[in-house]
Amino acid sequence: MAQHKRRVERKSDLVDAAWRAMLEHGATSVRLNQVAEQAGLTSGAIIYHYPDLQELLLDAHRAGMERFYEQRLRAVEGIASPARKLVVTIMSGLPTDSDDPDVRLLCELGGAAARNSVYALLLTSLYDRQVSLYQVILEAGAAQGVFALQDDSLAIGRNLVALEDAYGYRIMARHGAIDQEAAAGLILDYARIATGHRLPLLTPSPTTEDKEP
Numbered sequence: 001m002a003q004h005k006r007r008v009e010r011k012s013d014l015v016d017a018a019w020r021a022m023l024e025h026g027a028t029s030v031r032l033n034q035v036a037e038q039a040g041l042t043s044g045a046i047i048y049h050y051p052d053l054q055e056l057l058l059d060a061h062r063a064g065m066e067r068f069y070e071q072r073l074r075a076v077e078g079i080a081s082p083a084r085k086l087v088v089t090i091m092s093g094l095p096t097d098s099d100d101p102d103v104r105l106l107c108e109l110g111g112a113a114a115r116n117s118v119y120a121l122l123l124t125s126l127y128d129r130q131v132s133l134y135q136v137i138l139e140a141g142a143a144q145g146v147f148a149l150q151d152d153s154l155a156i157g158r159n160l161v162a163l164e165d166a167y168g169y170r171i172m173a174r175h176g177a178i179d180q181e182a183a184a185g186l187i188l189d190y191a192r193i194a195t196g197h198r199l200p201l202l203t204p205s206p207t208t209e210d211k212e213p
Contacts, residue, residue, distance in 0.1 A: 011049055011059075014039055018060035023101045027108035030057065058118060061109060065126045068102055072133060082141030083197050089133060090187050091180075093164040098174045107172055130164075131157040141195065148196030156194045163187045 017039035021030045024038075032053050036043045050056035075092040079085045095103040106123075113120040134157035141147035149156065167183035185201075192199050 014046060014049055014056060015060045015063050018056050019064050019105075022057070022060060023105055027061070027105050028112050061119065061122055064102065064105065065122060068106070069126060069129055069133075072130070076137075082137055082144060082146045083195075083199055086134075086137050086141070086191060086195070087188065087199055087201065089137060090160065090164070090191065091184050093130065093161070093168070094180050094183050094187075095168050095171045096180060098172055100172070103168060103172060107169065127161055127165075130161045133157075134160050138195065141197075146197060150194050150196065156191075159194070160187065160191065163190060 014035070018030070018035045021035045021038045025031070025034050032043050032046060035053070035056065036046050039046065046053075046056070050059075072089060072092045076085045076088050079088060109119050109123060113123050131154065135153040138147060138149060138153040138156055142149050142153075164187065167178060167186060170178040171180060171183060188199050188201070191197075
């Protein structure tokens, strides 16, 4: 049992090392020796646990996307107001700036997805799960009378994630007029129309305005 636990922990460490190596060297061009350097091991030690480097990189891609999704879940933990929760979710889906490493790696994977069906499947799964985040918030807000949805939750959720992706790419491409704040404001403009709620920008704590339709 202890040996199995150590093996699982070592694999987890290697996945983290592979993610760091991809951030430094690129999602599709990283090499075995670069992963080994990040892990502080020899290439042979990496191969012992992952005979196929592509399998390790795939696990790293999957883990990185999972962390991105989980971070968004944690961002809204403990927030009762659907309106405030929606605003926080929108903000957490955008790059912090043009140097955001995790988003940069996702953009690289997006470019490779046309040539790699596995990457395409992973990105599709991430997109669908993020849409589901929005659906839960939108439907809860509608049930509480906070939102007056102008379309079904699936369509609104898909549009919100698509806007995140589009404006996120603009941020990563260093568009002079689009930073995180500007992008969030533009997405919120759509969200206000879609929910029938004025959705104020983030405040230090939820206010009574967050509860009003």
